Amino acid sequence: MLSDVPLELRLSRLTVQSLRNLCDTQNVEGYSGLLKEELVEHLLDAIDEEVLMDFCAAQEEIYFVENMAKAIKWSASRKIVQLAPDSDDSIVNATFTLRRSDGYEVYNIRFVNQTTEDIATSCECLECREKGYFCPHQMAVLVKSVANNLFAIEDWAGPMTAEAEDLINANVLRKRWR
Ligand SMILES: [Zn+2]
Incomplete structure (x- = not known):
């Protein structure tokens, strides 16, 4: 998945609980009582960048698939996505x-x-503007665009995971052939 978001922001947009869990599994000490900002600094000092990036990537994949499931439902509604x-x-x-x-x-x-390398996507919500997420609202627009044949999912150049693409194919493209 595309991610040009700085590691510090990728960590700070995760929950405090998931950051604490990472400390536990990596045997990092001295994190109890830290506020989120301090916790992120502590992690950046204590753990290899590569480990942190893998952790963020795994969390982001969960975010992506969970929200894609919601987005698929929303995209089917003419009232919700226009x-x-x-x-x-x-x-x-x-x-x-x-x-x-x-x-x-x-x-x-x-x-x-x-569908090109110059892709730019945006949403007005905080998830997108402040946290840099490809938010569920953008996902819903993506699904609707594919359902309406504006472009094929194979040609989409933005964020995607294999699992989310399977979800879209199973839920959206199947309906088109009925
Ligand atoms: Zn949004």
Whole structure:
């Protein structure tokens, strides 16, 4: 999966619990009572960069597949994910609208050059803007774009995992052939 996010940010967006678990499994001491920011510094000092990167990659893969499952459900709803009618294989503009108990969550999502090396994707949510995640709202737009034949999943140049691609193929492409 693509990841140009700095290691410090990749660690700091994980939960404190998962960082503590990493300390446990790596026999790192002196972490109890540390705040998250201090905990991240402590890990960067105590553990090899490669081990930390592998750990982040594994956590990110879990995030990706869990959220892709949600995104597939959302993408099937015309109310939740709306693609601008002039969206095509070079640009997609979309709106994500989800009703919550206390109101609506609304985000604008944009994909540019999604089948080339110049791909750029964005969402207005905090997960994307502050944590650098390819968030579930973008995933829902990706699934909807593929379902609407804007481009093929094989041609998508953005973040993907083998497991998530299987999920999309099983849930979205199958419906198209019915
Ligand atoms: Zn988002």
